[in-house]
Amino acid sequence: MSADNSVECTLRKAVQQLQESGSDSPSLDAAVLLCHALDKPRSFLLTWPDKILESEQLNAFNALLQRRLTGEPVAYITGEREFWSLPLKVSPSTLIPRPDTERLVEIALDKALLNQGDILDLGTGTGAIALALASELPQRTVWGVDLKQEAQQLAQSNASLLNLTNTHFLFGSWFDPIESGTEFALIVSNPPYIEKNDPHLTQGDVRFEPMSALVAEEKGLADIKHIATLARSYLSEAGWLMFEHGFEQGEAVRELLVSLGYDQVETYKDYGDNDRVTIGQFHH
Structure with missing residues (x-):
């Protein structure tokens, strides 16, 4: 040889x-x-x-x-990706967790300490955000929802592999599987936010990722608007809502949250110095 x-x-x-x-x-x-x-x-x-x-x-x-x-993305080939130093199983039915999404986790942890109560992650995918929060906040219960049954099962199996028992994953569209009257101290989401004619959709890893998890109507803001509107009924007093969004959407998301009655509205930058996470607090 x-x-x-x-x-x-x-x-x-x-x-x-x-x-x-x-x-x-x-x-x-x-x-x-x-x-x-x-x-x-x-x-x-x-x-x-x-x-x-x-x-x-x-x-x-x-x-x-x-x-x-x-x-083909490495994460789909190996079936695994590390996020928040947790090894997660991934599949082509979910987005590959991005390093920039760790910013959302950092900000969520910061705000979670201000209010007691459960946490909700909408469009959980692999469970990355929910599981990162659950690993850091063992006394809190973290819920994740995904529209794809395959994603919900994947998130559930990631929770089992990581032995994070303070999580629950539900199958359905946004708030649909949540009982009305349930309140959360914190609602986080990394929803679809790319415009459907964005040239980036034909480049790199994104070509292999599920379109439904990437693209939204209304200049990429349709799902953010839907979630922000309904979240007011599911946030506890002074609860926080936060989104990951596109680098050019900070101003639009801030205006949307203010128009829906949120205050303390603020946009944070990711590690590449781009607008990436916008948050707001809701008072009943």
Whole structure:
């Protein structure tokens, strides 16, 4: 066997192919896929660069690499993505949790400490936001709702895998599965907010993600408007509502919340310095 089949050489060749295919994180992609094929932690690659791969291992890796070279997101290939340092199972029926969404979690944790009561995550997908909050607030109950039964089951199984017992995941459209009269101290959502003719929909990972989780009518604001309108009936006194939204939507979301009677309305920036999260407080 030649050293061509070593961990180091295999990675180097893969990185080159990924660079040519236009991946924006070729080294990371190659490492994650090789670890997945070998069922080893990342540290293994650094510790054993000269390790010779068996032909089955190489075949398994090359099959994964081919999928990535066609543009398929790494998270769908491996079925997993880390969010808030929690390993989450993902599937093509859900969005892949983004690092920017961790901003929403940070702000939610900040506001959650001001009010007692349950927390609701609308359009929970993999359960990323709900599970991050549940892991940080073990005394609180966090509810998640998703329109896709597959997503709701995935979120439920993520909760079980992470042993987070203070969560409940329901299936249905926004507030539909919530009993009327139920009140929450905090309602968070990362709803669809992209306009349907946005050119970004034809680029990168988004091409493989479920359109229903990405696109909304009314310049991307339809779902945000619907949730903000109904949330007033489900927030406890002085409860907070917060959305993740597009980088150009801060002003529109602030105006919407003010027009619906929310106060303390404020927009926060993500790590890339773009408007990303807008919040408001509701007094009955």
